[in-house]
Amino acid sequence: MVYTDYESQLAVLRSKGNYRSLSSRIPQGKYVIAEDRTLLNLSSNDYLGLASDPLLRQDFEAWVGKRSYPLSASSSRLLAGNYPVHRQVERQLATLFGREDALLFNSGYHANMGILPALANKRSLIVADRLVHASLIDGMRLANAPHIRFHHQDLDQLERILVKESPKYERIFIVTESLFSMDGDITDLTRLVALKRSYPRVLLYVDEAHAFGCRGSHGLGIAEEQGCIQDIDLLIGTFGKALASMGAFVVCSSLLREYLINTARPFIFSTALPPYQVAWTSFLLERLATWDDRRAHLATISHQLAQALCGEEKAMGATHILPWVLGDNATCLQVARELDEGDFYCLPIRTPTVPAGSARIRFSLSADMTEREIATLSSLIQHMHRL
Ligand SMILES: *Cc1c(COP(=O)(O)O)cnc(C)c1O
Numbered sequence: 001m002v003y004t005d006y007e008s009q010l011a012v013l014r015s016k017g018n019y020r021s022l023s024s025r026i027p028q029g030k031y032v033i034a035e036d037r038t039l040l041n042l043s044s045n046d047y048l049g050l051a052s053d054p055l056l057r058q059d060f061e062a063w064v065g066k067r068s069y070p071l072s073a074s075s076s077r078l079l080a081g082n083y084p085v086h087r088q089v090e091r092q093l094a095t096l097f098g099r100e101d102a103l104l105f106n107s108g109y110h111a112n113m114g115i116l117p118a119l120a121n122k123r124s125l126i127v128a129d130r131l132v133h134a135s136l137i138d139g140m141r142l143a144n145a146p147h148i149r150f151h152h153q154d155l156d157q158l159e160r161i162l163v164k165e166s167p168k169y170e171r172i173f174i175v176t177e178s179l180f181s182m183d184g185d186i187t188d189l190t191r192l193v194a195l196k197r198s199y200p201r202v203l204l205y206v207d208e209a210h211a212f213g214c215r216g217s218h219g220l221g222i223a224e225e226q227g228c229i230q231d232i233d234l235l236i237g238t239f240g241k242a243l244a245s246m247g248a249f250v251v252c253s254s255l256l257r258e259y260l261i262n263t264a265r266p267f268i269f270s271t272a273l274p275p276y277q278v279a280w281t282s283f284l285l286e287r288l289a290t291w292d293d294r295r296a297h298l299a300t301i302s303h304q305l306a307q308a309l310c311g312e313e314k315a316m317g318a319t320h321i322l323p324w325v326l327g328d329n330a331t332c333l334q335v336a337r338e339l340d341e342g343d344f345y346c347l348p349i350r351t352p353t354v355p356a357g358s359a360r361i362r363f364s365l366s367a368d369m370t371e372r373e374i375a376t377l378s379s380l381i382q383h384m385h386r387l
Contacts, residue, residue, distance in 0.1 A: 017329035030368045032345045039345040042363045047214050047320055048294045049368030050244035060283050069279045073272035081272035089282045093249055097229055101257045108209050108238035108248040109135040114266035120145035127161055128175035155191050162199045172202045178222035179211040182354055184321030193231040203233040213242025218289040245281040247273045294367035301365055301374045308378030324361040332359035342380045
């Protein structure tokens with residue numbers, strides 16, 4: 001009896017094309033392996049192809065050598081789980097970004113659901129882009145502060161909100177992503193910085209999950225590319241995507257770091273990242289600046305696929321996340337099936353993950369894909385366009 005409701009809810013999800021299930025396909029390098037065939041994986045966030053690079057793993061094992069890094073931290077960093085390597089990576093990040101300090105979190109999800117509740121209060125206002133990631137939305141929901149969402153990338157609307165609301169609050173958090181996970185578009189951070197200069201009491205909170213590793217001359221992200229690292233109060237990056245590790249960080253002032261250590265519940269009440277994992281992150285961060293060739297190739301194939309999807313003109317400025325917006329969930333599922341039959345593993349992104357009527361295939365590219373593979377995918381897409 002107590003389960004009946006869950007059963008019927010699942011049936012509703014199935015009928016709406018929203019049912020989710022785990023795939024039995026096994027990821028292997030840039031592919032996923034099905035029972036009888038191998039598909040190119042266009043649903044992974046291994047943007048630089050580092051996670052699938054066996055040589056890198058060998059180099060790491062040599063780099064570790066005789067040092068011993070435990071596979072578990074066994075407690076929160078505030079108890080007995082604080083290893084030198086945790087602090088070492090934070091200092092490494094601070095140096096890379098040229099900022100005062102950084103704080104590690106166990107994941108981007110932990111960071112985003114912890115930071116706003118820690119820093120915002122009733123005298124704060126949170127103003128966020130409507131399409132920010134679920135983890136940021138959960139952070140807003142948990143925070144004891146009012147929030148307003150503005151239309152995606154509508155910085156004019158954001159400014160109108162600031163004009164009207166900023167006198168009423170002690171502090172305003174502007175929350176956005178630098179490279180959006182579903183649309184692959186880039187935020188004008190320089191304009192946000194200008195807004196921050198005109199409205200005192202504004203803090204900028206920028207999630208670079210999809211850009212960290214992939215963009216900027218040292219791979220630090222869009223803030224590096226747009227020359228405004230110093231102006232972002234809370235810059236979030238994750239290690240689970242391009243960096244091929246696990247965990248996340250916020251780059252911020254020493255004061256905010258200290259405050260978060262004292263107040264961010266996911267930091268305080270969760271076991272710290274395993275030192276071995278953090279050592280791998282450190283090893284990768286040491287090499288991040290040297291992967292220009294991977295970033296350049298990623299840009300090349302992104303442009304190539306964007307041309308097939310939306311034509312030469314619109315392909316300018318395309319990123320490694322490319323949406324193919326198809327409309328309703330059913331059409332999207334059908335297109336995903338056809339791509340699958342062509343040996344391309346592309347996941348349908350459905351409503352309600354994206355707004356109604358904008359169900360899409362989201363292609364995410366990886367630097368270990370060849371131009372030839374993207375050409376094959378492009379011709380399949382063009383063939384489907386014609387149908
Ligand atoms: C993936 C993602 C996160 C979550 O990061 P994890 O480390 O995977 O928990 C946070 N923000 C954005 C924008 C993301 O895309």
